[in-house]
Amino acid sequence: MEDLVLVNQEGKVATVTINRPKQLNALNGDTIAALSITMQELEENESVRAIILTGSGEKSFVAGADIKEFANYSVEEGKALARRGHETLFNLIENLRTPVIAAVNGFALGGGLELAMSCHMRVASDNARMGLPEVTLGVIPGYGGTQRLAQLVGKGKAMEMITTAGMIDANDALKWGLVNHVVALDELHAKCAEIASKIAKNSGVAIAAAMSAVNAGFETGVNGFEAEIDAFGEAFGTDEFKEGTTAFLEKRKPDFK
Numbered sequence: 001m002e003d004l005v006l007v008n009q010e011g012k013v014a015t016v017t018i019n020r021p022k023q024l025n026a027l028n029g030d031t032i033a034a035l036s037i038t039m040q041e042l043e044e045n046e047s048v049r050a051i052i053l054t055g056s057g058e059k060s061f062v063a064g065a066d067i068k069e070f071a072n073y074s075v076e077e078g079k080a081l082a083r084r085g086h087e088t089l090f091n092l093i094e095n096l097r098t099p100v101i102a103a104v105n106g107f108a109l110g111g112g113l114e115l116a117m118s119c120h121m122r123v124a125s126d127n128a129r130m131g132l133p134e135v136t137l138g139v140i141p142g143y144g145g146t147q148r149l150a151q152l153v154g155k156g157k158a159m160e161m162i163t164t165a166g167m168i169d170a171n172d173a174l175k176w177g178l179v180n181h182v183v184a185l186d187e188l189h190a191k192c193a194e195i196a197s198k199i200a201k202n203s204g205v206a207i208a209a210a211m212s213a214v215n216a217g218f219e220t221g222v223n224g225f226e227a228e229i230d231a232f233g234e235a236f237g238t239d240e241f242k243e244g245t246t247a248f249l250e251k252r253k254p255d256f257k
């Protein structure tokens with residue numbers, strides 16, 4: 001069987017490609033499990049400082065959860081499917097210490113858009129189309145879409161996208177703040193690699209702490225400002241803080257290990 005997930009490392013940047021192009025990279029259980037393991041392995045790999053996540057082929061990032069797999073599920077199986085996805089992949093990516101850039105190279109629908117939204121940032125190619133079409137199937141977004149879409153584009157636009165099930169193109173996604181940049185498809189990897197290489201030069205320890213503080217502000221019952229104060233203070237105890245500040249005072253570039 002062909003690998004469901006491909007990994008390619010160039011320098012400090014790993015590219016993860018979801019590899020079910022004939023099914024438009026739809027997320028079945030095996031693909032979710034493989035992605036979960038891959039992301040955990042990359043987080044533990046200290047030579048990897050940024051991750052680019054993309055889909056195989058030129059048509060689709062990910063066209064959603066695998067409808068063929070869940071079409072006959074019961075209520076309990078449906079709940080378990082969503083919970084497993086949240087816990088093993090979508091929350092895992094959001095809380096990863098290593099920044100993940102979604103390179104949205106075509107359709108990002110349903111679970112596919114939800115996957116892109118669990119990443120720390122998104123860059124789209126100009127052929128990309130995004131939407132949450134779940135209500136056309138009589139189901140709702142189940143991998144965090146009702147929450148993360150509203151966080152990214154605001155409640156009103158999220159309500160429109162979810163209730164109409166319509167797709168938006170890359171330029172509207174840019175206007176709405178759903179993606180950070182739009183480039184031609186053949187420039188997508190280079191644009192993501194450019195962002196990743198900037199990330200890779202900075203303190204990985206500080207980046208992980210800063211991303212965690214940003215995420216804290218979106219957690220119920222957690223005070224993001226308090227999380228920031230704690231993480232800011234903790235930074236003073238790290239070798240990377242010593243290296244960063246010493247390098248500044250010595251007028252040289254920092255060398256973060």
Ligand code: CAA
Pocket residue numbers: 022023024026063064065066067068107109110111112114133134137139140141142143145
């Ligand atoms: N699940 C399973 N298979 C899928 C799929 C999906 N989400 N999306 C596409 N495929 C499969 C098609 O069934 C087809 O396979 P076969 O050749 O075996 O029939 C193959 O991928 C190619 O797809 P199309 O022939 O449909 O390609 P197209 O260019 O005509 O249309 C598309 C492209 C508009 C993306 C269309 O495939 C589509 O609408 N896909 C479904 C999108 C969707 O509804 N996604 C939400 C899924 S539900 C979800 O994600 C729930 C959740 O939040 C957890």
